[in-house]
Amino acid sequence: MRLLRRALMRLAGITAGTGHPRPDTAAIASVLPYGQDRRAWLRDLWGESVPLHRTDLAGRTLARRGQVRVYLDVSGSMNGVIRPLYAALASQAPWLAPEVQLFSTQVVGVPVARLRRGDLVTTGGTDIAVMTAHLVREQVDRALIVTDGWVGTVRGEHAAALRQRRVRIEGIVTHNGAPDFVQPLGSRCSRLPVLN
DSSP, X not given: OHHXXXXXXXXXXXXXXXXXXXXXXXEEEEOSSOXXXXXXXXXXXXXXXXXXXXXXXXXXXXXXXXXXXXXXXXXXXXXXXXXXXXXXXXXXXXXXXXXXXXXXXXXXXXXXXXXXHTOOOOBSOOOHHHHHHHHHHTTOSEEXXXXXXXXXXXXXXHHHHHHHTTOEEEEEEOTTOOGGGGGGGTOEEEXXXXXX
């Protein structure tokens, strides 16, 4: 399930989905007697002792840019791959929002703990419009959509709203899935290997 992990990490803001810390800039107190901190220079001129100067230094951090909201297709056509996907997603819990959004003809949030237990929730039928409406309504900023791709077409107004807000979306389709559903969203889509 490296593919799932890489997609989650890309969306979470970790460089190239590798898990390595991304170089980041953070304001820290420096012990150097010089710096860009104007207040420290003024305080020094007024006679105050200023041993530390505030400055921006590049540091390597693993700070996430935000947790990823996962939308998992639970329609009947996904029955053969739901259990392995539940297990794979549960193992990536640190990168996920507290609830995984299960979608078919409606969107239902379930805690990651429920995925760990393997509680199956599946329905018949799928409508991507329900899921994209949820993305718009909930103002999600990063989402991973896991589906077989046979979900219909994204409504133009949903695609426009998501592009305008610059929502980061990635799709993952099953080995025999159709990746075309992400085209209106301008997103990348990866294909899973055969899952047993």
